[in-house]
Amino acid sequence: MLTLPNLLTLSRILAVPILVALLWPVGGWFDYALAFALYCLMGITDYFDGYLARAKGTVSRLGVFLDPIADKIMIAAVILMLVFVDRVQGLHIIAALVILIREIAVSGLREFLASLQVSVPVSQLAKWKTTFQLVALGALILAGAVPQWPWVHTVGLISLWAAAALTAVTGWDYLRVGLKHMD
Template identity: 75%
Template sequence: MLTLPNLLTLSRIVAMPVMVLLLWHPRPWDYAVAFGLYVLVGITDYFDGYLARAQGAVSRLGIFLDPIADKIMVATVIVMLLFTRAIDGPAVIAALIILVREIAVSGLREFLAELRVSMPVSQLAKWKTTFQLVSLGALILAGALPEQAWISWVGLFCLWSAAGLTAVTGWDYLRVGLKHMD
């Protein structure tokens, strides 16, 4: 149970209270450290799955915790970026679309798992995740480098792109799920 891949997954969850503390009353230095932590969490996300497969150590705990760790990280960062107003104005709508979809798809996957119906991740959902991760990282980095306004613009562009893809993929998953509901 306490394999290296599972410990890496758990470390992503444990890192989120540190992220909250860094972004509570952030100064540029806090944003810089938060960005470093965000990158480190992203690296551990890659390596926990890679190592689990390479070592033949894929576990039920890892399968259960990995998507939870991902959602905790995304939700924590979005909430803190809303709190710091790095995401504000109309961009709040994009953030809410992402949060609602994450919760809805998690519930749908849980429901379908009881029916033994799998919902594989689509290529479009992988693009959604890429835009989402780039957007959140850029918005954290923008706080560390406030004189570089273009970083925030990249983050907001990617946030809206992720929200658009989120709506499309969320609808795709919902259509599949509705076929199994009576």
């Protein structure tokens, strides 16, 4: 249970309150720089927990359960904080909402399908969606550390919309699979 991959996953969950505190509005550019560094570290541990579990043959039920939860907690917390501090505002909130709604809906759908013993593998497009989400949120955090480079914020917003588009497409793909198993 306390394998290195599981500890890495748990560390991501435990790091979320620290990330939220660093993104809290009272902070300045240095807090955003620390938040960006922590966010990158969390992304790296996300890669390595899965890699190590597969490479060492230590994939566990706990890890399979916690990994997507850790991802969704991190993504949701960052999106909420970026909206709260106005890094994501106006119509861009729609892109953030698309991402949040899809993550919740797909989690529920996966749980439903798991009860039917139906597995839905992660598609290559869903991996691209995750990449765009991570880049978008990372750029939006980094933009708070480097306000003299407004293009970083622009890259974050463009990536957020790209992630939202891929999120909608992959969400629809999962829903189509799920509908086949509903009475």
